[in-house]
Amino acid sequence: MENERRVVSVILQNEASALSRITDLFSARGYNIESLTVAPIPESKYSRLTIATSGSVRVIEQIIKQLHKLIPVLRVYEHADLVEKEMAMVKFPISENLSDIETLSKAYNGKIVNVGNDMIIAMVADEPKRVSHYLEAVKRFNPKEIVRSGTVALER
Amino acid sequence: MQMSGAQMVIEALKHEGVDTVFGYPGGAIMNVYDEIYKQNNFQHILTRHEQAAVHAAEGYAKVTGKVGVAMVTSGPGFTNAVTGIADAYMDSIPLVVISGQVPMSLIGTDAFQEIDSVGISRSCTKHNYLVTDAADLPRVLKEAFYLAATGRPGPVHVDIPKDVTAQIAEFDYSRPVEMETYKPTTKGNARQIKKAIDAIAVAKRPLLYLGGGVINANAADEVRAFAKLTGIPAVETLMARGTMGADNPLMISMLGMHGSYAANMAMSETDLIIGLGARFDDRVTGKLSEFAKNADVIHVDIDPASISKLVNAEYPIVGDVKYVVEEMTTLAKGKIDAERYVPWLETIEHFNKLHPLGYEEEPGVIKPQWVIERIGQLLGEKANISTDVGQHQMWTAQFYPFSRPRQFISSGGLGTMGFGFPAAMGVKRGDPERVSINVTGDGSILMNIQELMTSVEYKLPVINVILNNHFLGMVRQWQTLFYDKRYSETDLSMQPNWVGLVESFGGVGYNVETKEEFDAALKDAVEKNVVAMINVNVSRFENVLPMVPAGGSLFNMMLEYKDK
Incomplete structure (x- = not known):
């Protein structure tokens, strides 16, 4: 299967370990991180994280599901038109x-x-x-x- | 009400209805243990190793369906517990593990018995918390129990620094859990369920593929009812043993690496897999590209990430198995005719007759499979059966007549040697009326042998049946088959005096060489009602068969092994 570059946005709770939960997930399951940025969303208790990653369609689908499974994650967007x-x-x-x-x-x-x-x-x-x-x-x-x-x- | 963090832990456990905590004290958790000393809400069981405390909590959770609780101190106390936590994570067992941590002022200074516990447990828990303010404790503990038990169950770890257990704050446990980011889907999508039923109605060879999720969801009755109504046969994974019941005519057997010929052939020939709470583990599927090639897949699971992870599902249904199967049963009435699948059942019966699960008796030696069958004949439904990991575990899964869910307690995903004995203690604690058997090997049993003391002290009379082949049997089997009989570090000829060992702790022991001696030993151990060790010398080079070699296709089973 062909690897595709994808950009995924994650809205997650602001907490001390939230970012390491994401990076641990990627390393534990062998997913690529091409780049990762994170900053708090103004006037909310959430942060927005943008991950550029790559993988087959199935891998990308798993990444999104596994991100969703993390307890502090509110929403995951996979961008099509961005x-x-x-x-x-x-x-x-x-x-x-x-x-x-x-x-x-x-x-x-x-x-x-x-x-x-x-x-x-x-x-x-x-x-x-x-x-x-x-x-x-x-x-x-x-x-x-x-x-x-x-x-x-x-x-x- | 104002109270200390340590008191909050006790109060929270009381509110959660916890009657048993398995644990081991130490410096960082001492404030909590001081409060344990003063209370009468639950019994604390002092295991002799933190790993065993967590396994015992797992056994308790698996047999009761409730959340198991374990408590340990910081540093080595916690790292010892990690194997148990990881085991619970792999097998989706609801646990709350509370650990002490060094005081907040010392975190990050490499203090005595400091380790980054939440950093370690992150990858093997459903969720974890480092509590930095006692005011958060009521919410955190309540969330921990809620997370452990709902959705796909799993272990939740709460790490509490020592100064937080001393800190005074307000305790209010009445506020309901509100987690904006965690809302598991329990009701399956109605349209998808209907489509699944339509697919079943036109299938010729549908097969129920049952996993541990059925037991976690307490859905065995619903699954049996669905099978009975539709006449669809079933295979079980290791974790699902007991769901259908051994004498159920629609029950084929366990499938997978050591599944029966009929079960694996049924899976290879089916045209529609109805996967319920199962996750297409590599030990089940064998080579993925050859797995159930002609089948469409209905996959019901509470965890969306399990669906289409390894095998694509044409009919994905995210939801609680119990609820979804109830819906399916309602829709199936009048729509699915059991007659339709009679030829399919005949095919399976043919597979069964061709290569039934069995073994060859040899004069003068006890076959390990016989021991399992015999325990089944003598105790059957009256016993809960735990196992360690290895050949004995597979023989137990193959040959014990499991008749109900939660009867078989075993380490599936992680495959943890040393699991069985402490888990069987937890099982006895959770279901004291039934006999608690731990079927084990001469390798596994020594991995948590110190629990003989716990078992005697707390009157948790586990009967350990050692299928003793003086080998690390499963590794030896692979060495025989795939490593040209180079028995690297698997010969366990050096053995303790098993009877003397168990007697030194205050239990009873038996060395068994004949079938008559086994019957007598088991009967005596059940009557004596203290921890027991029945050391059964079994045929040394017996192999677990059938076997699908790792990475091989499910239908390519090794059915017999003849030594050249």
Whole structure:
């Protein structure tokens, strides 16, 4: 069976061990986590967790059922039609071509967000695939540090 | 009412109607044990090892259908309990396990007897809690009992730091459990149930595939009634033994790795599996791609994650087996004609006659299978039968005439050696009127032998029947069949004096070499009503047959083994 990439959102109670319940489940049952983001939902006792994972149709179905089975989990969404965004920040030496970096960042919904003595920091926010393209494209500007946020998604 | 965390534990157990707690004290749980000393609501049974406390609670829970309770201290007390907790998780046994923890101020400092207990139990419990405020205790304990017993049952672990057991807070147990995130589906979808009945009505060779969920749901009567009405035959998993009753004409046998020829052939030939509270375990299905190739699947289970996990279900029904089978029976009336399946029953009867479950007697030596049959003849319905894990367990499942649910108590999913004896103590505690037998092996019994003391002290007279072949028999069988007879570390020729051993604890022991001696020993042990050990020397190289080699197809059974 062919592996498919899927983005799953989980609404779960804010409690100390909730996140480890999720990650333990994935490691115990041998499921992949490509990326995972979590943050509290404003004015509620729940958090929203977005997991990008991959597996066959049956595995994805099991992942959703097993997530549902965890006691603190309120809802699980598997997105079919979604808006997906990821953010990345990259540190470049100030000696690089700043206007090229700025132009490129703009093309990926980003900009230069910080300028220091020897380094600048650029950020972009786009679909995960496009973020990857951006990181490929800026390789020639000698990036010193790269950080990706992991994906977040909302259904259309 | 204001009280300490320790007092809350006692009060909560009282409100839950708990009459027995199996446990072992230690530093971090001492405040609770101090309150146990002062109370009279329940009996605390001091096992001699924490693992045994949890197994005893499992035996108690399995035989009564109630939630079993075990209590241990932090660190090693808890880690010793983990095997029992994992066993209960695999077999869906409702338990509440309460453990002490080091004080909150010491958590994370590698304190004496500190271990991240909830971190360890996360993957082998239905749910767990670390209680950080005594004010949460009433809610947490109430949720723990509710979670353990509802939906797919399982163990729930509550870890309580020592300072929380000393903390004073308000105790109010009257508030109903409100869990927004936990609402198990019990009523099956009516449309799906109707579709399932329609499928049964046009099937030619339907087969009831019964799992432990039927017993957990207390649905044996409903399942028997459905089978009787429709004339559909049944196979049982290890965990479901006793559901149909041995003398039920529609009962084929146990299926799986050591299932009968007829049961495995029926499963291979069926055109419609009616799975009830079963989970298509690898020991049942054999090679998945060859499993029941021509069959559609109706799968009724309380746990949606069990459905279509391994075998795709054309008719998935999430719900309580008892409720769903009642609905199915109502719909089946007038719609399903038992006559329809008579040719199918004849086919199964043919399978049965071709290779019936059996064994060959040999002069001068006791066959292990005979021992099981004999206990069945002598005690039958009057005994509850626990087992350890290995050959003796399979022979018990194959040859004992189980007549009712909750009569057979065994470690299925985890396969825990050392389970049987403490579980049989819990069984005796939960069902004191019946004889509690533990069928065991000379390997397994030594894994919780210290419980002889508990058994004597609390007058829980378990009769341990050792099918003694001086081997770790099941591993030896695999070595014979698949490892060219290289008997690596399975020879148990070195043996204790079994009679002297049990007598030193205050029980009775018997060495048995003949059938007459066995009958006499069993009769005497039942009469003496103290913990007993009947050491039966059985034929050494007997194999459990039929056997589906691991990973093989269910219909490819090894039916006999002739030594070259």
